[in-house]
């Protein structure tokens with residue numbers, strides 16, 4: 001009788017740790033996936049260049065523009081979507097590209113600073 005109780009408890013403990021292990025695994029893989037998605041929809045605003053200079057995204061993608069340099073820059077978009085940010089040295093601007101087509105990006109402070117977003 002004593003042994004039987006002990007055995008049941010051991011199984012319960014094993015099941016509990018298995019559940020915890022599987023849950024942790026799922027959390028880790030979803031974190032990894034969201035990390036990859038974020039990497040593909042972000043543009044760095046640097047001194048004095050955008051990185052990357054060409055980005056292809058699916059319609060409806062929210063792209064983060066992240067200021068990383070010391071010089072002041074804006075992001076001025078024309079084409080399939082249009083917007084213009086403030087001239088700033090830090091911060092993040094998020095924009096959801098809702099229309100298919102090509103969007104040209106330029107920094108008005110540095111006209112040579114250009115990038116293209118292709119929305120498919």
Ligand SMILES: [Cu+2]
Nearest residue numbers: 073107109110
């Ligand atoms: Cu600039």
